[in-house]
Amino acid sequence: MTRLLNRTSISLLLLAAILLVTACTAAPPGAPGAAPGAGAAAAPVDAERAKTLNIAVSKPFAGTDNFNIYAPGFDRSRTGLGAMVYEYLFYLNMETGDYIPWLAESYEYNNDFTEITVKLRPDVKWSDGEDFTADDVVFTYAMLRDNPSMTWANEASKAVANVEKVDDLTVKFILTEPNPRLHLVREAFPAVPVWSGITIMPEHIWKGVKDPVTFANNPPVGTGPYKLASATESAVSYVRRDDWWGTKVFDVTPAPEKVNFMHVGPETSVAIALTANEIDTPAIGILSPGAFVSVKERNPNVEAWLKDAPYAWYDPCPRALLFQNDHAPFNDPNLRKAVSSLIDRDQIVTLAYEGSTATANTIYPAYSGLKPYMDAIKDIVAKSAVTYDPAKAEEFFTAAGYAKNGDGVWAKDGQPLAPVMLTDSGDPESMKVAQVVADQLTTGGVAVQLQPLAGAVQESARLAGSWDIAAPQAFCPGTIYEDMELFHSKFYVPVGQPAPWYERNSFRYKNPAYDAVVNEMLAALGKNADEATLVDIFKRGMEIWYEDLPVTPLTQAPALVPFNTTYWQGWPNAENPWMMPVNWWATMNLLLTGYKSPETGEWVPGIHPAGQ
């Protein structure tokens, strides 16, 4: 037996040695590292590949017969349908702040913000040759009103009472209540900032459909520059349309002839595919910072938003720790502040995010457009309890009536503070952050009980609110008013019933004074108030918010999105931030086509083949 074991270990060593040698000597194919300085010269060999854009997604596709963007089970972010086949009236470029007219030419509110009149662009055609007209817009809203179980149908009907056709190229949106922000609300108005939203469907295809919820819509007929070529478990593929209306109207053709949204496997496989130039850009959350760095070392053509660490672009949804404001113990603001002061956010960035993000002391993204607002609340933030300060934490604990017991745990009335902390065990980011936070709180004298749940069980529990702390939570969409509104008590439901959404008050915060400021903000927006007024209202809101601290900010949200410049170049980055570097949103078509800057009137070009 010993001889056998010896032999086994020898073979093991041998195999390990062989692996090591091959790993060190063999050059990965196409990795320019093999020939120093040959980066640009390493010309693509495969002509077919050079015409194709390959995007790696995180999971295989299911239900690939269905291309109904309004079907609840439809996967909007990974299939690319909203970006490739469909187009929207307007796009919001969050990076530059441009509101880009696309299928429409202009919009105009009436005086009291109860109507929006939209001028549609002439000469827009569906992929089957039919004209895109006001009838399609009117039809889409009518369909949503008749079928409330379609995605966004309730949102659309709640905000928009009716859509009228003024003429073939003019529609009038009659709103249910004054709303100066409707042109930014993707779930009620066909203009997209993120994953997609209300999408205009061709009336001539959809009008005879019996049940639009279960209609497969295959093949999808859209106005976009690409059409669906094939869809399987591993890839959804699109080919460029030569008869796209934009080619005639804008005189622009997107460079890739084919676009594949493909699943190549887990992180290691995506890293290998990216190194071997099989992938041009993966979706968010696939490559960890460590994997990205090792890919970059082997393939210098791979880059990201920033040249150096943390490399990542910031997603508009910063992460925060939720307190359950509705019941003890965290219905006490002092206790919320005490726990918040025990959290070392730098450590979270280092340990949980491998340095790929920045700390946050607000729930707003670090975008330049929000700077005036953030500058205005600097003093409020500075004296609030959102930084690591154990001494201050002790003061807050004492103020809340807690004292340390014999085990070094904070206790009140003989009850040690042992909150249940919910986290999503199916999401590596959640688990990492929750473990670091739990560790910090335990060290600080809070006997946290980590409760990792997965899938639907976790989602239900988070919405029902039967936890004390939940970590971490993304706060979207990252605009001033919409983020303020998340804390409005109109979203409050008692514990046990599902909250409207995670960041839409699953933490059950209720403060009439804060509600009043949010209402005031909306009214001011309705009156087209100047920025100084808005900043002032925001500041008053944040005074209450930081005093109550219903949730506590942790970090900015990293979106580490690698771009491979071997085949395609011109990707946006920090030096040339012409567009959001995001391939999983419905704005992704603009990365390929580019767009006409509303400010300068110049065409901002999309990505182009390498070497041009």
Add this chain to the structure above:
Amino acid sequence: MARLSPPDLVLLQIESMPMTAYSRYIGRRFLLLLITVFISMTVVFFVPRMVPGEPMTAIFANMASVGGSVNAQAMIAEYRARFGLDEPLWIQYISFWRELLRGNMGISISNFPAPVSQLLLRALPWTIGLLTITTILSWLLGSVVGAAIGWRGRKAGAFRFIVPIALLLYTTPYYILALILIFLFAFIWPIFPLSGAYAVGSRPGFTVDFILDVLHHAMLPALSILLVSLGWWFLSMRSLIIALKGEDYILNAEAMGLREQRIMWGYAFRNALLPQATGFAIAMGHIVGGALITEVIFAYPGVGYQVYNGIKSLDYPLIQGGVLMIILSVALANFAIDIAYPLIDPRIRYAGSGGK
């Protein structure tokens, strides 16, 4: 008797068996199969429903993450009604069986409105194709080589190096082996594609090109499964043969002066095959469960991922459909081996006959 070859022996067994007793035996086994399936499906129906969690969040997480959250309660209620989840549990249970007996496995919640049968049937050919071939190949190869090496023992000479290699393969975690294969044969020497079942953009169909493409893509996943399971079949067959070498009847056969090849294949191998055959039947039964890790690492389409996803999102119909397939195939494989046992084992008699 000594001049009969193994197939003749099997024939002799069947002929010498009273058919009524045998069919009674089969009938009992079949009843057991039905009871197993019934109990398992009942458990699979109730257990996911006892897990605290709202299956509709699979739909609404998707929906609300893109902004839709107005009237969430009303929407959840409407979709629960669409799936019949608003009915009392026992009514759901009865209609579950009624639909199932009609061959209807329902609509997937998380992939609404895709039917469960469509999701599973589309994944099934890939799973069965990959796993059946690799399971049979590795079983045959492992058993034959294991028997040969085990029989020769120290006389196997240079071939004895197979033993530590088999041990190494058997003890290597599957995902590491898979990643090593990917690294070597898809990256360092890009002989095989990195992932998928066929080239992206190609349309499945019975053309020579497509079939070659499928085979090309299947090589690495097949190799990974083959290597890992080969080690086990080899080692178990080898130890079985070594154990059998000391048996009286082998010594007797040797004393009778039979050729060594004859003793090895006709006497030792055939007896050692019985436990191997059980293992084989169980392995075949588990095939439709899919190979989740293979599917994940090689991005290979298959049933494993579908079922895993169903469980994660509490997609009751998908869980039921997936588990039904697994239970049916395990039960059928066991049934098949139950039927075959009296035929291939000279010592085992169907219950009730009391032996001969």
